[in-house]
Amino acid sequence: MKPKFMLDTNICIYLMKNHPPEVAERFAQCFVGDVVISAISLAELEHGVACSGAAAGQNRDALDGFLEEIPVAPFEAKAARAYGPARHATRERKRDALDKLIAAHALALDVTLVTNNEGGFVGYPGLRVENWVSNH
Numbered sequence: 001m002k003p004k005f006m007l008d009t010n011i012c013i014y015l016m017k018n019h020p021p022e023v024a025e026r027f028a029q030c031f032v033g034d035v036v037i038s039a040i041s042l043a044e045l046e047h048g049v050a051c052s053g054a055a056a057g058q059n060r061d062a063l064d065g066f067l068e069e070i071p072v073a074p075f076e077a078k079a080a081r082a083y084g085p086a087r088h089a090t091r092e093r094k095r096d097a098l099d100k101l102i103a104a105h106a107l108a109l110d111v112t113l114v115t116n117n118e119g120g121f122v123g124y125p126g127l128r129v130e131n132w133v134s135n136h
Contacts, residue, residue: 004035004112005030005034005112005113006073006106007070007115008115008116008117008121009037009102011115011116012037012070013045014116014133016063036071036111037073038106040105042072043098044098049063078108079101080104083101086100086124087100087104089123090123090124093123103127106127107124107127112130113128113130114130115131116134
C-alpha cells in the first residue's frame with residue numbers, strides 16, 4: 001500500500017504528546033499504511049530525545065511507541081534526486097536545510113506533507129501540504 005501522508009516533525013511531536021487533540025483525531029481517520037514519517041524527521045526526533053535531559057527516558061519511550069504505529073520511510077536515491085530542484089526552488093531561504101530534505105522526500109514519494117509550519121513549505125513546486133492543526 002502506497003502511503004498518502006508524510007508527517008512533519010512537529011506533527012509527530014503533537015501525536016506523541018496527544019496535543020492538540022485535533023491532530024490525533026485526524027490521524028485516527030487514516031488507515032494503516034496511509035502515513036509515514038521521513039528518516040529526516042526521525043533524525044530530528046532522535047536529536048530531541050538526546051537533548052531532553054531528565055526527560056530523556058520518557059521521551060525515548062514515547063518515540064519508540066510512536067514508531068510502532070508509523071513506519072519510517074528511508075531517504076533513498078529518488079528523494080536525493082528530488083532535493084536538487086527543491087533546494088534550487090527555495091534557494092533564497094538559507095535556513096531550513098532539514099525542511100528542504102523533508103519536502104524533497106515528500107515530493108519523491110508523491111505524498112501530502114502534514115505540518116503546522118505551512119509557511120516553511122511554500123515555494124516547492126508540486127508539494128502538497130495539509131495542516132491538521134487548523135483543520136485546513
